[in-house]
Each structure stands twice: as structure tokens, then as C-alpha cells.
Amino acid sequence: MQNFVLIANPETRRVQLFQQALARCGLPPARLIAYADLLANRCELAQFDSPDTIFRFDAPERSFEVDRGLIAAGAELEPDGGHQRISASAAAQLPEDLGRIWYQRQWYLGWCDRLRSWTANLQGRILNHPDDIIIMFDKVQCQQILAAAGIPVPPMLAIDRHPKSYDKLCALMDAENINRVFVKLAHGSSASGVVAYERRNGFVGGASRNENRAITTVERVVEAGELRFYNSRLIRQYRDPDAISDIINFLAAESVQIETWLPKARLEGKEFDVRVVVIGGKARQAVIRVGNSPMTNLHLGNDRREISDLPAGLSPAAWAEMLATCERAAACFPNTFYCGIDLLIAPNLREHYILEMNAFGDLLQEITWQGEDTYTTEVRMLVEEGERGRLGDWVKSRSSNIT
Amino acid sequence: MPETNPQESDAVLGGQNPSPKNAVILGGFAGIKAMSKSQSASVRMQALTNATEYGDRGIDLAFELLKDSDLNVCQLARKLIDPIIEDRANEESRKILSLFPWKFIAYDRKKGIKDPGNNAYVVTMNNSTYIDNRTYYDVSEFNLLAKDPHVKNLQALFFEIDGQITHSTRVLEKQFKTLITTLNDARFLLEGLKALCIGKRREDWLSIYQSSNIRIFDFRCFLEIFPNLEVLQIYGHYIHNSSQIRIINKKSIYKKLKMLVIDEINQEAFYPIDGDLELPELEYLELGLDRINYYDWDRYDGNPLLPILSGYVTPKLKYLILRNCRFTDELISEILDSPILEHLTVLDLQIGSLSDSSVQKILDCPNICNLKFLNLSKNCLSNVAVEKLQVLPFYVQADAQYLPGSLRDYQLMRYGVSNE
Incomplete structure (x- = not known):
């Protein structure tokens, strides 16, 4: 029987929903490790490690304490970078300022460094693999990988000479x-x-x-x-x-x-895109995001619609092809068990592009696939794989590869 | 005594020089007027002080001196006219209230319709019941009201929509159809209906999460069912015309409607695709613009509200409330050029994005002086800009501006990221 270890910020919805999914599948609750505890070295993942352990990293969201810790962790990295910088000691004293965008690159460097360090030499399986998480947290690198694999993505400007101004x-x-x-x-x-x-x-x-x-x-x-x-x-x-x-x-x-900036197909007179969650290599839950602006994210007050509301002109064959593209995109990250993919459908309802891949993009509340929410699908599949005694198409995490 | 005759308190003409011994004294209001043109700020202030004894003419003089070059004179003029402009603004508020004189009261079957002249009865349609895996719209409360022996006397009805928010267009259409069908079936029972409110009020206008449950496909549906409506308030949000719902196929003229409120409109509301719209008696129009997006703004070459601002649709409009606009600078620019400003007495643009760049345009607009009340609360004006607006000869409310560093409602819109 698998033991789940969930690394997350304990107060978030994601934790609650994942624990509910485990209960729904008849499993005990996951052991919860707070990012804040890992950052403060109050515990380490090796304490809970075994070949049967499944480590699930979830989004380090909505905790300024954690953000502060990750910014501090990135203080000494990439010293020649032109990004906004702050010393570790000053970062530890940063006052919370809701919504403020600051030290983003330094935060990312700290996040990469800590992820690698926390997962080094673990025997258990890691969902998703840190290497993939790190790439998906870098839109430039991620889109380059997709483009190289022949996945349609919006044309990028000057990949090798990003403007700094x-x-x-x-x-x-x-x-x-x-x-x-x-x-x-x-x-x-x-x-x-x-x-x-x-x-x-x-x-x-x-x-x-x-x-x-x-x-x-x-x-x-x-x-x-x-x-x-x-x-x-x-x-x-x-x-x-x-x-x-x-x-x-x-x-x-x-x-x-x-x-x-590509035009999107319209629904109810507004542009929309689709968030597709791919789990275990297959496109599952999906939701239409109808935008009041070019940004269609649901937390911005945009409307959601069910997939059955896709424009009538979008043929089942075209939709199947789009889902297949999402699956091909996910396959570029074979150590990723689940991810959320933002899919742009062009106004001609045939062309489509992958806008973004999100390592923790599997939180789709109230959206089901075959009666299951995303977390339940994930847990059920893991249980079934465990029962079959195999790991599926994606490989066990390779701690030896982590440097 | 003719008022041009000198009085004891009248000033002596003489400019900046001491008055000669036998100087002529120009008394009464003419003297005050002359003093108001003096080069001396203190004389102009004296003129203002004395002007208060001359009724409306004195007040007019105070209005003129609102734009005086001397700040003290301006402030005194403002002080003198403040009670007057407040009274005028309050008078407009009273007139607005008189358009909807009813008090909301939940319909209670046991008590029945007791005082239809004073009460707006509230019934609820709930969509949270499921039968055979389908959403069921419970209109039993309305059906009970429809059987009330005094239903024919009902003047005002609030059909509240409650229950779960759905994300399926098919279900939204069904919900709207249920509402329309229910009302249509009762149209002969409700012949006396003057006011109809639909949806659910938002408690917090800033909250983008508190949308009403109902989606509106065309507000004209309600007016077709109840052509005698004087008041229509819709607390729901407009969505694009549905292929399933096509009710109106003609030029739409609603001659009784005086007040129209739509919580969240979109670009379709005043650009009906199947005929012109006329609201010849409409006095009060209140719209939530948070669903007007930049696409809509561009599509109509600047403004999806052009039919309203042209004056053609609503020639008698007096009260215009346009809330939650993301393009307030663009919007006010068009309002200032619009013929409707000649008739407007209240313009309310609260919760918007108005910036300092629009202030001079407002001050320079001749027709703006027809207003009695301008509400620019919760916009993005600096203190300096708010102060400048005080020269306007009517009541300007501009509190709770978004200012960097201060805890304002706008800051509630800031969010932390999900790092997903």
C-alpha cells in the first residue's frame, strides 16, 4: 500500500481536496509536510522515505512566509543576473505586501535549489518530478521544449536575445x-x-x-x-x-x-481558452475559460463553461486532435504524472496552440471527468497502478539524476 | 426703498484708493457686483459676504466666484454655496427615490398581499433542487403569490433568483426560459405591475465573485410581457445573445419605462441585433459596466454605450449611473461630448478608473454645469484633482479615492499567486 506524503502549504484548498480524494479511494490521509517546515529545516523528507512512499509536491501558494524563505534561498544564486536582488537576511525581514511582484527571479532560483535539495537521494516516487516542475516554472524553457517537439505554440520572439527593456x-x-x-x-x-x-x-x-x-x-x-x-x-x-x-x-x-498575441475563438461573444488536465498521459478534466480580457484566468472573475458548451462548429475530430496535442505536450515531460495545460483554440476552430503548462495546474474545482474530480482521478490511478504492481508509462523518479 | 439706494452696510466705490470724502456710494446688489470685480481679494470676499443678503442673485455671484483666482475667495464662495448645492443634490436624491417608492417585503402566504401600494413583494426562485439528476427550478413561492386574492393589485415584485451558480450555457438558458415562462403565464394576473426586480443584489459592488446567479439574454423580454412597467431592475449579468432565445423581432419602444437598472450589462444590451430600441420616458439608468471588456469598447469604435450617449434611445434621461467601469477616462470623455449632458442632473461614475488626466476636460465642459450631483467616489483621482473639482457649481462627491499606500477598496483587488 502506498504511503502518501504531501508537501504543501497546509492552509490551502489543495490540501483539503487531496485528502478528501484519498478518503474517497479508501486511503488514509497523506502525511502533510509544510513547505515552511522544510525551509526552516524543522524536518526533512528522508524521514518519511521508503520505496512505497509517494511524495506529492503541491503549489507553494498563498504563504508569504514560504515566499520569503524561497527568496532568501535564491539570494546567492546567479550573482551576475540582472534581476532584482535582496540578501538572505534582508529577505527574511521582508514585510508582507499582498499582491506585490518582487524578487521573482530570485524566488525561482531559490525554489529550484530547494526542490533539488529536498528530493536528493529519495527512494520513493515523486509527483511530479522536480526536474519537470523546474522547467514548467520557466515559461521560456518550457515553450522551447514544446516547440522543439513539434507541439504548436504561439510564435516566440527572439528566443536567444530576450529584451531586457x-x-x-x-x-x-x-x-x-x-x-x-x-x-x-x-x-x-x-x-x-x-x-x-x-x-x-x-x-x-x-x-x-x-x-x-x-x-x-x-x-x-x-x-x-x-x-x-x-x-x-x-x-x-x-x-x-x-x-x-x-x-x-x-x-x-x-x-x-x-x-x-494570437486571436482566440469566441464563445458568447468573448474569447476563450481551455484548461485541460492531463493525468497519467491522458487528457481528462477540462474547463472552458471565457475571458473579459486577454487574461482568461478564472480568479480574475472570468466565466467558466463546461466542455459541452464548446462552439458547435468545433468538430469532435478537431477536439480529439486538440486533446491529443495536449497529451503529446504532457509526454514531453515523462516524469510528470499530471499537469494543467492551457489550450488556445484559433477562431477557425481547427488550429490550436499550447499556451502554457502548469506543474500544479490540476486544481479544477467543480469540474469532473467521468464523475471524478482531478485529485480523485489521480489517486485512483495510482491505487490501480499499485495494485497492478507497475508504474505505468511514466518512470519512477530518479533521485540519482538529481544534482 | 429701492434696493439700489445706499444702505448702511454698503461699500464705497473707489478701487484700491481710500474713498474721497464725497464719493458716490453705489448701493444694493449693483454695488456688490462691482465689488466682486475688484482687484482686491479682500473686497471680493466682502462682496461675497454681503451677497448672501440678496437671495438667488447673491448665490449666483457666489457661483461665479467659485473660479476666482484667489483661493480664499474660492473657499468662501464654496462655503456659501455648499448648503445650496447640497440641498439641490438632496432634492435630486428624493426625486430618484420617488421613482421607486415601494418597500421590499418577503411574500408571506399567511399574511398575503396587504399593502400593494407601498410594498414590493419578494419571492424566490431556487435552482438548487435536483430531481432525476436534473436541475429543478422551484417557482412555488411565485405560484403561491399568483394565487393570492389581491394579486391583481400588486404594483411591485422582486423575483429573487437564488441557489447554485451553474457553468453550463444550456442550464443558464433553461433557467432564463423558466423565469420568462413563469412570468409570461402570470401576465394577466399581474396587469397592474409597475415595478419588476429580477435577480439577486450584490452586497459588495467591488466583489467580482458575487455575481448574481441569473444570466440575462435580453432585458426587453420583461418589457414585452409587462409593457406598463415603469421600473425594471435586473440584478444579473448579461451574456451574449443565445441561439436558443430569440424573443424580440421588432423595433422596441417602451413608453412607460422610467427607471432601468442592469447590474452587469454587456455590449448586447443597447445594440439589439434585431431592431432599434427606444426608451422615450426613461429618466433613470443605472448600469454595472464590469462586464464591458476592452473588446466591446473597441468593437463599437469607442463605446458600447453610444446608443445611450447619442440621446436617441433615452431623450429624457436625467440620472445616469455607470458603475464599475474600467475605461472611465474614455467614458467621461464621451459623456462630456454627448448631448445627454444637457438634460442630466445626476452623473454617477463611482468605482472606476478615472484619473487626473480627465479633470481639466470636466472643468472645461460647459454643459457639465447642468448637473446637480456628480459622484466620482472610488476612482483614481489625486487629492489635488479632487480639490480642483470643488470649483464646479454643484455637489461633487469624490471620497475614497484609490491612493497608493492607503488602504482602499482597490487594494482588495490585489491577489497572491497560486504558484502552479
Whole structure:
């Protein structure tokens, strides 16, 4: 019988839902390890390790204590990086400021370092494998891997020469004759640090007009000469070039994914995309996200719809092909048991693109597949695999590969 | 005594120089007017102080001096007219309240309809019951009300929609159809209905999670069923016209409607695809714009509310409330150019994104002075901008602005990420 060890922030919904899924499958609750305890060295995973142990890392979300610890862990890493930096001791003293975007690259470096360190030499199976988690937390690297595997992704701008400033972004857009791009924090999630940027050139009333517009979750605050940036559910439109420049410059320093802003198919007059959860190599639960803005994330107040509401013009064959693409994308990460994939469907309802892959993107509340929520499907499959005494198509975690 | 005759307290003409011994004294209001043009700020302040004894003309003078170059003069003028503009704003509030004079009361079968002239009866449609694995819409409360012996006297009804929020378009359409069918079946029983409220009020307008359960496909459906409605309030959110629901196929003119509230509209509401819309008697229009997205804004070359702002749809509009707008700078720019401003007495743009860049446009707009009340609360104005707006000759409410560093409602919109 498998023993589950769940590494998470204890107060989150994910923990509750996963424990419920275990109970539903007749299993005892997972042993819960708080990220905060691991970061403070109050415990280590080796204490709970055995060949029958399944370690499930979940999103290190909604805990500033944990964020602070990960930022501190990244303090000495990549010393030549141009990102916003803070010493470990200063990071430990950071005051909580809800929604503030800061030290994102340093947070990511700390997250990678801690994940590798916590999982070194474990014998148990790890869901998902840290190497894959690390890649999926880097949108640039992740999209490059997908593109190399022939998975359709939005065209990326200048993979090997990411702009570190707004001016460079504009120059790149000029060079490639592109007027609409998405700029995304490479290590962000939940639409954090995402900017849909467009330039319009035209003539109005006989006069030439050059307009820039950035539609974004980023709230720019200027106070006492200090610039600060926050995640906000209130989608803002910035037209002032200085404001746009401030935002892009800040994000670019933390590393950004820049890709063509592609049009999406519409439902109820609004653009939508689909979050597809792939578990054990198969596309399972999925939800339509109908956007009031270019950012379709549900926590931004966007509407969700069931898959049965997909446009009638989308043929079953086309939909099956899209799900197959999601499965191929997931297969690029063979040590990943589950992931959430954001799927863009083009207005012609045939072309489609993988927008993002999320290592912890399996939280889809109230959405079921064959009567199961995502967590229940995952646990049931693991139980069945355990009963069959095999591991399935994905391989056991290779602690020896972790450096 | 003619008022031009000098009085004891009247000032002596003489500019900045001491008055000559035999100087002519220009008395009464003419003297006050002359003083108000003095180069001396203290003389202008004296003029203001004296003007209060001259009724409306004195008040008019105070309004003129609101834009005086001297801050002290402005502040005194403001102080003098504050009670007046407050009274005017309150008067408009009373007029608005008179459009909906009923008090909400839950319908109780045992008590029945007792005072239909004063009460708006509330019944609930719940969708949380499941029979045979299907959602069942419970309209039993309404059916009980429909059997009340005094139902024909009912003037105001609140059909509250409660229960679980669904995410299926098919179910949403069914829910809306159930509502429409239920009301349509009772149309002859409710011939006296003047006011209809649908949906569920949001407790917190800022909360994007507290959407009403009902989705509205076309507000005209209710007016087709009850053409005598004077008040229609819809606390639900508009979604794109459904292929399943096509009820209106003609030019729509609703001559009785005076008040229309739609909690969350979308671009479809005032651009009906199947004919023109006219609301010739509409005085009060309140819309929640949080579902108006940037696509809608672009699609209609600037503003999905253009039919309203053109004055064609609502020629008698006096009270315009446009809440939760993400494009308030763009919106107010269009309102300021709009002919409806000639008739508006109340403009309420609270909870928006209005920035300082729009303030001068507001101050420079000649028709803005027709207003009695302008509400710009919970926008993004600086203290300096709010202060500038105080020169406007009507009541301006601009409290709870979002300011960096202060704990304001906007900060409640900030979120931590899920790191997924």
C-alpha cells in the first residue's frame, strides 16, 4: 500500500481536496509536510522515505512566509543576473505586501535549489518530478521544449536575445513586424506579470496616430519616487508610454516570455481558452475559460463553461486532435504524472496552440471527468497502478539524476 | 426703498484708493457686483459676504466666484454655496427615490398581499433542487403569490433568483426560459405591475465573485410581457445573445419605462441585433459596466454605450449611473461630448478608473454645469484633482479615492499567486 506524503502549504484548498480524494479511494490521509517546515529545516523528507512512499509536491501558494524563505534561498544564486536582488537576511525581514511582484527571479532560483535539495537521494516516487516542475516554472524553457517537439505554440520572439527593456521589445517588434505580443513573467503564474501589449498605427481625422496599449493584471504604483508593482484582479489598460515602459522594464529584468498575441475563438461573444488536465498521459478534466480580457484566468472573475458548451462548429475530430496535442505536450515531460495545460483554440476552430503548462495546474474545482474530480482521478490511478504492481508509462523518479 | 439706494452696510466705490470724502456710494446688489470685480481679494470676499443678503442673485455671484483666482475667495464662495448645492443634490436624491417608492417585503402566504401600494413583494426562485439528476427550478413561492386574492393589485415584485451558480450555457438558458415562462403565464394576473426586480443584489459592488446567479439574454423580454412597467431592475449579468432565445423581432419602444437598472450589462444590451430600441420616458439608468471588456469598447469604435450617449434611445434621461467601469477616462470623455449632458442632473461614475488626466476636460465642459450631483467616489483621482473639482457649481462627491499606500477598496483587488 502506498504511503502518501504531501508537501504543501497546509492552509490551502489543495490540501483539503487531496485528502478528501484519498478518503474517497479508501486511503488514509497523506502525511502533510509544510513547505515552511522544510525551509526552516524543522524536518526533512528522508524521514518519511521508503520505496512505497509517494511524495506529492503541491503549489507553494498563498504563504508569504514560504515566499520569503524561497527568496532568501535564491539570494546567492546567479550573482551576475540582472534581476532584482535582496540578501538572505534582508529577505527574511521582508514585510508582507499582498499582491506585490518582487524578487521573482530570485524566488525561482531559490525554489529550484530547494526542490533539488529536498528530493536528493529519495527512494520513493515523486509527483511530479522536480526536474519537470523546474522547467514548467520557466515559461521560456518550457515553450522551447514544446516547440522543439513539434507541439504548436504561439510564435516566440527572439528566443536567444530576450529584451531586457521596453525599448528593445519595441525594436524586436519592429524587426519582426509584429504589433501584438504577450509579455509574461517567465516564472509567474495566475496571470502575474502578464501584459497584452499592442501598438496601433493609423490615421484618424487625417492625422497619423500611434497608439500603444498594455492590458494587464499589473498595477503600477508610484509613491515617493518609488515604483512598485502588484497583481490586481482589476485589469488595467495603460496607454501612457512611460507607464508601459516602467512595467515592461521591470518584468524584463526578472526574465520574460514574449510571444505573439494570437486571436482566440469566441464563445458568447468573448474569447476563450481551455484548461485541460492531463493525468497519467491522458487528457481528462477540462474547463472552458471565457475571458473579459486577454487574461482568461478564472480568479480574475472570468466565466467558466463546461466542455459541452464548446462552439458547435468545433468538430469532435478537431477536439480529439486538440486533446491529443495536449497529451503529446504532457509526454514531453515523462516524469510528470499530471499537469494543467492551457489550450488556445484559433477562431477557425481547427488550429490550436499550447499556451502554457502548469506543474500544479490540476486544481479544477467543480469540474469532473467521468464523475471524478482531478485529485480523485489521480489517486485512483495510482491505487490501480499499485495494485497492478507497475508504474505505468511514466518512470519512477530518479533521485540519482538529481544534482 | 429701492434696493439700489445706499444702505448702511454698503461699500464705497473707489478701487484700491481710500474713498474721497464725497464719493458716490453705489448701493444694493449693483454695488456688490462691482465689488466682486475688484482687484482686491479682500473686497471680493466682502462682496461675497454681503451677497448672501440678496437671495438667488447673491448665490449666483457666489457661483461665479467659485473660479476666482484667489483661493480664499474660492473657499468662501464654496462655503456659501455648499448648503445650496447640497440641498439641490438632496432634492435630486428624493426625486430618484420617488421613482421607486415601494418597500421590499418577503411574500408571506399567511399574511398575503396587504399593502400593494407601498410594498414590493419578494419571492424566490431556487435552482438548487435536483430531481432525476436534473436541475429543478422551484417557482412555488411565485405560484403561491399568483394565487393570492389581491394579486391583481400588486404594483411591485422582486423575483429573487437564488441557489447554485451553474457553468453550463444550456442550464443558464433553461433557467432564463423558466423565469420568462413563469412570468409570461402570470401576465394577466399581474396587469397592474409597475415595478419588476429580477435577480439577486450584490452586497459588495467591488466583489467580482458575487455575481448574481441569473444570466440575462435580453432585458426587453420583461418589457414585452409587462409593457406598463415603469421600473425594471435586473440584478444579473448579461451574456451574449443565445441561439436558443430569440424573443424580440421588432423595433422596441417602451413608453412607460422610467427607471432601468442592469447590474452587469454587456455590449448586447443597447445594440439589439434585431431592431432599434427606444426608451422615450426613461429618466433613470443605472448600469454595472464590469462586464464591458476592452473588446466591446473597441468593437463599437469607442463605446458600447453610444446608443445611450447619442440621446436617441433615452431623450429624457436625467440620472445616469455607470458603475464599475474600467475605461472611465474614455467614458467621461464621451459623456462630456454627448448631448445627454444637457438634460442630466445626476452623473454617477463611482468605482472606476478615472484619473487626473480627465479633470481639466470636466472643468472645461460647459454643459457639465447642468448637473446637480456628480459622484466620482472610488476612482483614481489625486487629492489635488479632487480639490480642483470643488470649483464646479454643484455637489461633487469624490471620497475614497484609490491612493497608493492607503488602504482602499482597490487594494482588495490585489491577489497572491497560486504558484502552479
